[in-house]
Each structure stands twice: as C-alpha cells, then as structure tokens.
Amino acid sequence: MNDDVRNIVLGVVAAGISATLGWLARTYLWKRKLRRKQAFFGLPDNSESLLVVNRGASGPELAVMRYDVFALLELAALIKDCNAHAQVLPHDAARQGFGERTEFCVGGPASNRRMAAHLSSLLPGVRVNVDAEPSPDRGAFQVGTERYRVEVGKSEYALLARLTVEQSNGTRPVFLFCGQTAITNQAATRYLARNHERLTRKYGDSTFVLLLRVVNSGAYGPDVVELVADVTREAKTPLPAAAAPRNSHRAS
Numbered sequence: 537m538n539d540d541v542r543n544i545v546l547g548v549v550a551a552g553i554s555a556t557l558g559w560l561a562r563t564y565l566w567k568r569k570l571r572r573k574q575a576f577f578g579l580p581d582n583s584e585s586l587l588v589v590n591r592g593a594s595g596p597e598l599a600v601m602r603y604d605v606f607a608l609l610e611l612a613a614l615i616k617d618c619n620a621h622a623q624v625l626p627h628d629a630a631r632q633g634f635g636e637r638t639e640f641c642v643g644g645p646a647s648n649r650r651m652a653a654h655l656s657s658l659l660p661g662v663r664v665n666v667d668a669e670p671s672p673d674r675g676a677f678q679v680g681t682e683r684y685r686v687e688v689g690k691s692e693y694a695l696l697a698r699l700t701v702e703q704s705n706g707t708r709p710v711f712l713f714c715g716q717t718a719i720t721n722q723a724a725t726r727y728l729a730r731n732h733e734r735l736t737r738k739y740g741d742s743t744f745v746l747l748l749r750v751v752n753s754g755a756y757g758p759d760v761v762e763l764v765a766d767v768t769r770e771a772k773t774p775l776p777a778a779a780a781p782r783n784s785h786r787a788s
Contacts (some may be wrong), residue, residue, distance in 0.1 A: 570618070576698075576736045578638035578708045579618035586632070587611060587624045588650045590643040603718040603758070604642055610725040611640050614732070627651065634701040639710045642721050644675070651714055658699050658710070659745065660774040675716045679747060680770030686716040689754030693764070694720040696728060697745040697771070698735075709741075715750075723750045723758035745771040 574580050589604050608624065615622045620638075627641075627648040645652035646666040655662050663678040665671075677684040677693055684693045694715035701710075711728070715721040727748055728735070735744070747764040 572736055573732065574618045574620075575707075575741055576732060577614065577618055577620075577711075578741075579615060579620035581619045583618075583620045583638070585615055585620055585622045585638040585640065587622050588627055588639060588641040588648070589624065590627055590647045601718050603722045606758075607642050607713060607722040607725040610722065610729050611642075614729055634710060635708050638708050640713070640725075641710065642713045642725070643718075644714055644716065644721075646675075651712065654699070654710060654712055655714070658701070659695075659697065659712075659771045661771045662695065662745075663775065664714070677716065677747075678775075679767045680773065680775070682770075684747070684764075688717060690752055692716045692720045692750045692753060694724040694748045694750060695745060695767075695771075696724045696748055697743075698739070699743050699745075700741070707741075717753075719753045719758050720748075720750045723753070723761050724748060726758050727761045743772075744768050 577585075579585060587608055589608060590601065612622060622640075627643065627650040641648065641651050641654060643651055644666075645655055645664050655664065661680055665673045665676045665678075667674055672685060673683070675686045677695070679695075686692050692715065695712060697710075697712040697714075699710045699712065700708075713721050713724040713728075715724055744766060745768045747767045749762045749764050750758065751760040751762060753760075
C-alpha cells in the first residue's frame, strides 16, 4: 500500500469515526432533552395520561367547545412527543384520585366540576366568580387579595398550574388550564407548549401557578399572552374566611 492509498483509507476511517461520534452525541442530547420533557410532564415511555374537558350542553354525548378542542390538540401533540398516550374524559366522568396518571384539566370551574374540585383542594387561595347573573365581577379571579376581572376580547386571564401531591411522589402531576373564557383555555395550553423548556429549567419538577393575561383575543386569538406573575405562594395559601379583594385589574 503506497502513501496515497494509506492517506485515503485513514481519511475515510477518520470521517467514519467523526460521523459516528457526532451521531452518538446528537442521540445523547436528544434523549436527554426527551427525558427532561418526560419528567416535567410526568410522561415516561408508553405511560397513560388523562385529558379532562367540559361536556357541552348540546346533549348527553361528549361535545367539546371549539377552542377547547384546539387546546386538546395542543396537549395531544405534547403527549405524543413524550411517547405517551392519552384518554379524553368529560369532567363529570373523571372520578379518579391523584398520582395514578398525569392529568391535564381544561376549563373554568363554572363548567368543569373537576377543575372546581382541584381549585378547592389544591389551590385554596384562588376564587373564581361563577355567578350566572351578569355583573362586572362575573368570571373574575381572586388570587390572594388581588382580583382580576375579565374584559371579553380585550383583556382576559388564565391560570396555568403544575401541581403535585404526596400520593404521586411528584412524578404524576396535575396540569390546570383555568381560563376566564374558552379561548383563554387554549391560550394557556399554547403558552405551555411554547415555553415548557424554559419552565423546566426554572421549576424542574416542582409545583408552580402562573397568572397569564391574554391580550386582545378578538384580534389576535390565543397567541398574544403575557405572564403577569408567579402566584404560587398566594394560590396555595388559604384565604381568610372573610377575605376581600384589594384591587381590580383591568387593561389600561
């Protein structure tokens, strides 16, 4: 074998080794990213999860509002990316406890009994006005001593929460997407889909409750979302029996 042939063979071998090392590195980084995502959502390979949604008022069959369908699609994509599976249940048919499966609960407490139960037991510092009669406070959130009113199509709020309980040992969380209107439910799921990597870096597998504001949904739909505050401490602190809201927030 002369020098030219030897150099060609060595070049081919070196290129093969470099390509193999590059592939191994990319595979390692991809798997590490996937494991972090699976840990954040509590969705290891082939695990089961639960999507809890409102049951429409059109009849006894499961009927879901258009924006809640879009929210489910956002969540279904995340679940599929984690190599996991999902079961969709109406809110009045979901009667399991915590910790068995990761749960994604969509909708406000006025139309979602499961959401109402979660807020009552897991977030005692949150109150949602579910009065049927029209009033300025209809649909308003109270978080701690602060009140957040809804201006439909202009300024609407949503709570996005990742909650764990002792029974799950932190590995099977409950995600809440509690909006003042249907479009804000979708906005909260889209915010999670777009920002889960940043949230993973900040919170890991810990509990958090975020207050989001959806800006001018009449023009921008669910796309323009502002993070108002991390309200975890306020949401998890029980309200005094006669707690009154301190301020009312409206868009300027």
